[in-house]
Amino acid sequence: QSVLTQPPSTSASPGQSVTISCSGGNSNVRINVVTWYQQRPGTAPQLLIYSSHKRPSGVPDRFSGSKSGASASLTISDLQSEDEADYLCAAWDDTLMAPLFGGGTKLTVL
Amino acid sequence: QVQIQQWGAGVLKPSETLSLTCAVHGGSFSGFYWTWVRQSPGQGLEWIGEIHHSGHTKYNPSLKSRLTMSRDTSKNQFSLELRSVTAADTAVYYCARVVEEMDDAFDVWGPGTTVRVSS
Numbered sequence: 001q002s003v004l005t006q007p008p009s010t011s012a013s014p015g016q017s018v019t020i021s022c023s024g025g026n027s028n029v030r031i032n033v034v035t036w037y038q039q040r041p042g043t044a045p046q047l048l049i050y051s052s053h054k055r056p057s058g059v060p061d062r063f064s065g066s067k068s069g070a071s072a073s074l075t076i077s078d079l080q081s082e083d084e085a086d087y088l089c090a091a092w093d094d095t096l097m098a099p100l101f102g103g104g105t106k107l108t109v110l
Numbered sequence: 111q112v113q114i115q116q117w118g119a120g121v122l123k124p125s126e127t128l129s130l131t132c133a134v135h136g137g138s139f140s141g142f143y144w145t146w147v148r149q150s151p152g153q154g155l156e157w158i159g160e161i162h163h164s165g166h167t168k169y170n171p172s173l174k175s176r177l178t179m180s181r182d183t184s185k186n187q188f189s190l191e192l193r194s195v196t197a198a199d200t201a202v203y204y205c206a207r208v209v210e211e212m213d214d215a216f217d218v219w220g221p222g223t224t225v226r227v228s229s
Contacts, residue, residue: 003154033213043203045155050215088155092214098170099214101155107206 004029004089004102011108017077020105022089024070028100032092034072036065039086039104049074056101076107084109112137114220116205118190124228132205132220134194139163139186143208145216146179150201157160161188186205195227 006021012018018064022034034052036043045061048054051064062077072091089102118130118229132144139191145160159169169177173192181188203223206216 011210035215037212037216038125044206044219045216047212047215047217047221050209050212050217054212056212056217058217096171100173101157103154 004091004100005106006087006105008103009106009108012079013110014079014081015063016079017075018079018107020087020089022072022074022102022106024072024091024100026079028070028091028093028097029067029072034065034067035040035090036063036072036074036098037073037088037090041085041089054072054103060083062066077108081109083107112207114205114207114218116203116220116223117205118171118223118225120224120226121200122195122225124196124227124229125194126227128187128195128199128203128225130205130223130225131187131189131204134186134207135189137218139181143168143210143214144181144188144202145206145208147206147216148201148203149197149222153201156201158192158203160188182185199225199229200227201225203225 025026036049038048041097053065064075073079086104093100116132125191140163143160143162146158149155161167176193178191206219209217
């Protein structure tokens with residue numbers, strides 16, 4: 001099963017900003033919207049960003065998403081300890097006719 | 111507030127059928143697709159398929175030949191059957207709600223069911 005490419009891990013200190021990338025291809029990220037999920041250990045993913053850059057109600061505006069070409073990014077500003085989690089991106093793939101997910105990026109708040 | 115409860119057998123032998131059910135509480139079952147996703151340690155998240163409250167289904171082509179999804183609108187429940195399981199089907203299985211207005215994002219998730227396939 002193909003996946004979208006994310007860095008396995010990243011880290012930053014409280015108060016700093018971090019950007020997580022999600023790289024895809026011509027049949028997915030380039031032509032379709034990207035969704036981001038936050039997943040804490042042992043729990044189900046939670047919706048963080050939809051339509052590449054929109055936040056559901058209840059998600060702080062410290063979380064923002066963007067997309068350019070076949071890559072998307074999630075930026076978390078003013079990092080807090082509770083942001084420590086895995087972050088996963090997803091996009092529909094027009095060739096596979098299924099949503100694809102990234103392998104996830106583990107964020108450590110130092 | 112919508113919540114999803116899920117249950118099903120956690121340990122299977124190869125060639126058996128995996129059966130899981132999710133129940134939707136506190137919100138509408140109608141008008142939505144309901145999806146299944148699995149997560150295995152080495153493979154990340156994999157979309158299995160989804161079912162509309164009307165009964166229309168969409169399956170992952172890679173699993174379609176072994177897959178059946180159904181729903182019981184009288185109980186606000188939907189179910190997954192995956193036949194002829196192997197060790198490769200070992201994963202945490204999640205169900206979730208699909209929101210068309212959010213470009214088909216999955217906005218409410220069940221807690222997950224761990225399924226292990228072992229002889």
